[in-house]
Amino acid sequence: MLKYQQIAEEMERYIEDHGLKQGSKLPVIEALMKQYGVSKSTIIKTLELLEKKGIIFQVRGSGIFVRRQNRKGYISLLSNQGFKKDLEDYVLTSKIIELEVRKPTEEVSINLNMDLNEDVYYVKRIRYINGQTLCLEESWYNKSIITYLNKEIVSESIFHYITEGLGLKVGFSDVYLQVDKLNEEEAAFLGLEKDAPKLLVESIFHLTNGQPFDFSKVTYNYQQSQFFIQANSHFF
Amino acid sequence: MLKYQQIAEEMERYIEDHGLKQGSKLPVIEALMKQYGVSKSTIIKTLELLEKKGIIFQVRGSGIFVRRQNRKGYISLLSNQGFKKDLEDYVLTSKIIELEVRKPTEEVSINLNMDLNEDVYYVKRIRYINGQTLCLEESWYNKSIITYLNKEIVSESIFHYITEGLGLKVGFSDVYLQVDKLNEEEAAFLGLEKDAPKLLVESIFHLTNGQPFDFSKVTYNYQQSQFFIQANSHFF
DNA sequence: CAGTGGTCTAGACCACGAA
DNA sequence: TCGTGGTCTAGACCACTGC
Numbered sequence A, B: 001m002l003k004y005q006q007i008a009e010e011m012e013r014y015i016e017d018h019g020l021k022q023g024s025k026l027p028v029i030e031a032l033m034k035q036y037g038v039s040k041s042t043i044i045k046t047l048e049l050l051e052k053k054g055i056i057f058q059v060r061g062s063g064i065f066v067r068r069q070n071r072k073g074y075i076s077l078l079s080n081q082g083f084k085k086d087l088e089d090y091v092l093t094s095k096i097i098e099l100e101v102r103k104p105t106e107e108v109s110i111n112l113n114m115d116l117n118e119d120v121y122y123v124k125r126i127r128y129i130n131g132q133t134l135c136l137e138e139s140w141y142n143k144s145i146i147t148y149l150n151k152e153i154v155s156e157s158i159f160h161y162i163t164e165g166l167g168l169k170v171g172f173s174d175v176y177l178q179v180d181k182l183n184e185e186e187a188a189f190l191g192l193e194k195d196a197p198k199l200l201v202e203s204i205f206h207l208t209n210g211q212p213f214d215f216s217k218v219t220y221n222y223q224q225s226q227f228f229i230q231a232n233s234h235f236f
Numbered sequence C: 001c002a003g004t005g006g007t008c009t010a011g012a013c014c015a016c017g018a019a
Numbered sequence D: 001t002c003g004t005g006g007t008c009t010a011g012a013c014c015a016c017t018g019c
Helices: A003-017 A029-036 A040-052 A106-112 A151-155 A158-165 A184-190 B003-017 B029-036 B040-052 B106-112 B151-155 B158-165 B184-190
Strands: A056-059 A063-066 A092-102 A120-129 A132-142 A170-181 A197-207 A212-221 A226-231 B056-059 B063-066 B092-102 B120-129 B132-142 B170-181 B197-207 B212-221 B226-231
Touching: A003 A029, A003 A040, A029 A040, A040 A056, A092 A151, A106 A132, A106 A197, A106 A212, A120 A151, A132 A184, A151 A158, A158 A170, A170 B197, A184 A212, A197 B170, A197 B197, B003 B029, B003 B040, B029 B040, B040 B056, B092 B151, B106 B132, B106 B197, B106 B212, B120 B151, B132 B184, B151 B158, B158 B170, B184 B212
Parallel strands: none
Antiparallel strands: A056 A063, A092 A120, A120 A132, A132 A212, A170 A197, A170 B226, A197 A212, A226 B170, B056 B063, B092 B120, B120 B132, B132 B212, B170 B197, B197 B212
């Protein structure tokens, strides 16, 4: 593990364990250098990482402060790969509706950058939170990358299998959101009435080398869907 | 302007002007160092910035590549402060419904970290895109920070006024999303039927020193609302 | 194993905020 | 004006990719 990752974890744990609130001041860079016995650049790298993750913010000429969003039960739209971390206190389960090897549709082939005659794994499942329907999920995986899937894997965390089991590294993802009304089939699966609101989230996941391997369409039950995002200044 | 910002802008313009596609390889770091006459660290800083903005991705041992999402007409949920950049080809207008100084409600006081007897500017407006209703927006500004607003300012870009006119610096924001049904009043303002889907986006904007100055609740017309987000690997 | 990106160091100097 | 974070440099060494 890299030094700056190590230090970032320790600092994150420190903030968590001491229950520091938004605005709490952390030690100055000089002190952190001494405390961890590393150079200034390494501390800065650490702080950049913590800032990206939304855990601190830095004010030039003033100091380093804790950043905390205070609402509970929201799903982060950025730390994708399942909701494990956001919804730790909730019970998440899945029901598999379909799992098979297919040829991609035109839409899928475009999003996964594949030929129409290559193979994809198609997975359709319902996810439940505390026994209530959370979402209806359809995913397509490029079979030349995700070479094998079975019911057991799919009923657990697919991302865990991809990173640990297959040893692949996830690089980045594009996420698209739309609001619309449920059609009859979706309503039936989610246990809602037709034309009720839905949030449709389409995601394309890429490996670190830029290759797309997973295209997903997730339809959320509007009653269970609260999301949040932390944005940083580099966008302004 | 800092060197690494300058170089980032030049590289971004180069990618744009040459219409480089996702996966196009850019020059190696060594070459960029020579080309711009700076040290390796500065180039790395440049590339980190471009990566955060979703313009490139880097693959260790391989190279630097262009990242591009291909869908048009989506609003970025991260580069907030109005949609100017995302919807360049569209005509955006506003109608002001209310503009006045008020005392905050409890909800507003919590989100802006204010006392109940301090003053806030309250702004309510409808925004249109190509003549269609895009959203209904309610905003509360801490009056001790945003000291003055009038109809003219509010009918244009409020963020432009805050950064240029008042010389304030926006640091970061927390964004919360929920899907629900329109109530009667919202439906009337947006020209939709009651109980139609809506996306409610609540945002809290902070200055670089961490002080919240703007709490906004924006209700989107579901027919006009397409959003996107680019996520990076540090979340995985 | 050559090429390429990533980490880490030590230190000079700059820019901003608060007193 | 001083304390603090930010930029930039030159260079050593590490780690991953792909031929």
